[in-house]
Amino acid sequence: MAADGAVQSVRRALGLLGCFGGGDASLGLSDLARRAGLSTSTTHRLARTLTGAGFLEQEPSTGRYRLGPSITELGQLSFHRRGLHRIAPELAELAKITSATVDLAVRNDRHAVILSGGSLNPDSGAGLRRPLHSTALGKVLLAWDPEAGAGLAALGPLRALTGRTIVDHDELRAELGRVRECGYALNDEESGDGVRTVAVPVLDRQNHVRYALAVRSTPQVIADARIGWFVAHARSCARALEILLIPPAERRLHPPA
Numbered sequence: 167m168a169a170d171g172a173v174q175s176v177r178r179a180l181g182l183l184g185c186f187g188g189g190d191a192s193l194g195l196s197d198l199a200r201r202a203g204l205s206t207s208t209t210h211r212l213a214r215t216l217t218g219a220g221f222l223e224q225e226p227s228t229g230r231y232r233l234g235p236s237i238t239e240l241g242q243l244s245f246h247r248r249g250l251h252r253i254a255p256e257l258a259e260l261a262k263i264t265s266a267t268v269d270l271a272v273r274n275d276r277h278a279v280i281l282s283g284g285s286l287n288p289d290s291g292a293g294l295r296r297p298l299h300s301t302a303l304g305k306v307l308l309a310w311d312p313e314a315g316a317g318l319a320a321l322g323p324l325r326a327l328t329g330r331t332i333v334d335h336d337e338l339r340a341e342l343g344r345v346r347e348c349g350y351a352l353n354d355e356e357s358g359d360g361v362r363t364v365a366v367p368v369l370d371r372q373n374h375v376r377y378a379l380a381v382r383s384t385p386q387v388i389a390d391a392r393i394g395w396f397v398a399h400a401r402s403c404a405r406a407l408e409i410l411l412i413p414p415a416e417r418r419l420h421p422p423a
Contacts, residue, residue: 178204179212183221183237187295192230249411250282256410257283260403264396266383270368270407271296271303273311276321278303278378285382297357299324299338300331302365303378305351309342310367310375330356350397351378355385362388366400368407370416377411379404 185193185201193201199209213231216222220236245251253270261268261284269283277295280286280303286294298304299321308318324333332338345351353363365380381388381400388396408417 175212178202178208179216182209182212182216183233186233192225192228192232194228194230198231245281248281252410253282253407256403256406260379260381260399263399264381264383266381266387266396268403269303269380269382271307271378271380272376273298273304273307278307281377283380297325297327299333300327300353300357301380302351302353302363302382303380305342305345305353306365306367306378306380307375308338309345309351310369310373312374327357328355328359330354332356350400352393353382360384364388364393364396364400366397366404368404368411369418370408370412371418373418377407379407 181202181204182198185198190197195206195210195213198213199206202209204212213222213224217224217231217234220234222231223234224231250270257268257270267284269280269285271278271280273279274295276298278298278301280294280296296303298308318335318339321335324331324335324338326333332341349366351365353361353365355361357363361382362385363380363382365378367375368377368379370376379400381396
């Protein structure tokens with residue numbers, strides 16, 4: 167029983183940290199409690215423990231909480247150990263060629279999490295998580311995941327963000343098959359009106375997806391007749407990212423041209 171209680175406390179503490187994933191710089195105690203689904207007293211106890219360990223810090227003037235230096239330290243370590251500090255020139259070149267927003271993402275549970283690219287705007291207030299089912303990034307991360315097809319039900323209800331969003335699991339499974347067949351994913355105003363995105367995978371030697379690379383603009387810019395052009399440039403960048411991000415022993419031996 168004591169072990170179960172310890173696991174529950176860890177889950178709740180991690181849940182508190184996850185409350186900051188929506189783009190808020192700081193949150194009050196009541197906001198944290200509401201988002202985490204916990205009582206105020208439990209939230210206060212957990213926040214105090216996390217603050218003592220440096221994972222949260224409390225603003226002296228307002229009493230609000232924000233992510234602490236321990237999170238920053240671990241984030242920087244992970245960023246560099248993944249090799250992400252080396253890819254900015256490649257993403258910038260793709261953005262320059264296409265005149266579009268370029269993002270690189272990985273999967274985290276039910277979301278695609280943007281790690282680098284044009285969507286990392288600290289002033290926008292937008293979080294870095296994107297739904298898997300309604301984005302080109304997410305479709306790529308699902309399509310080349312060997313266990314995704316059988317586990318789509320784990321995504322839960324597929325929320326409609328526009329009239330074009332896929333909300334049926336069987337329809338999503340069929341869409342992922344098409345993505346694998348053609349080698350890229352398309353978000354055609356499924357995540358937001360006026361947004362069109364193409365995305366391609368960064369694959370390892372086992373043909374499993376490590377990252378998803380997306381080019382985002384409007385339907386007028388990424389017109390039907392130019393989708394192939396955008397995909398070709400995205401694939402060229404993805405091949406370069408394989409070299410920069412995947413260890414030699416895990417890279418594809420002969421990436422397709």
